[in-house]
Amino acid sequence: MKIDLHFKKNMMKKLLYLFIASTFLISCSSNDGYYSLDPIIGEWQQFSYTFNGEESELQIDECGKKSTYVFFKNGTGDSILFDFTSNDCTPFVGTLTWENIGDSTYNIDNGNHSEPYKLDFSNNNSFFKTTSTDISIDGTTDTEVFIYKRI
Numbered sequence: 001m002k003i004d005l006h007f008k009k010n011m012m013k014k015l016l017y018l019f020i021a022s023t024f025l026i027s028c029s030s031n032d033g034y035y036s037l038d039p040i041i042g043e044w045q046q047f048s049y050t051f052n053g054e055e056s057e058l059q060i061d062e063c064g065k066k067s068t069y070v071f072f073k074n075g076t077g078d079s080i081l082f083d084f085t086s087n088d089c090t091p092f093v094g095t096l097t098w099e100n101i102g103d104s105t106y107n108i109d110n111g112n113h114s115e116p117y118k119l120d121f122s123n124n125n126s127f128f129k130t131t132s133t134d135i136s137i138d139g140t141t142d143t144e145v146f147i148y149k150r151i
Helices: 002-027 032-036
Strands: 042-051 068-071 076-085 088-102 105-109 114-118 120-122 127-135 141-150
Antiparallel strands (some): 068 076, 076 088, 120 127
């Protein structure tokens, strides 16, 4: 009877340890922090530009393709915008602040201009699209679509 009781106690201890260990393994995931981050956080590069439904190379020539935006989790960011100036591809570096104001809308402020942008994320948050519609002086409606790719 003593052996049977001793065996049951050891078995219960082992089951308890197994339960505790599996609880820790299930509750602690190395990806916990990644999935709780805002999808805008990261480095982005302009992928395509469409003006009134037609793709345009005008805004993303080889020099412009080097331009990036970096959004940090503390609500700040950097912009490195390249432009062909004086026969050279020149970087213009700036800082920005951003805030997720809900419903995939972000207020982005570059220090000179603050504007809300609706960002449509796709492909597991590896792309986002933003659309801008303006009415020109002649009364026509112009629509620009920018697509950015996470790099």
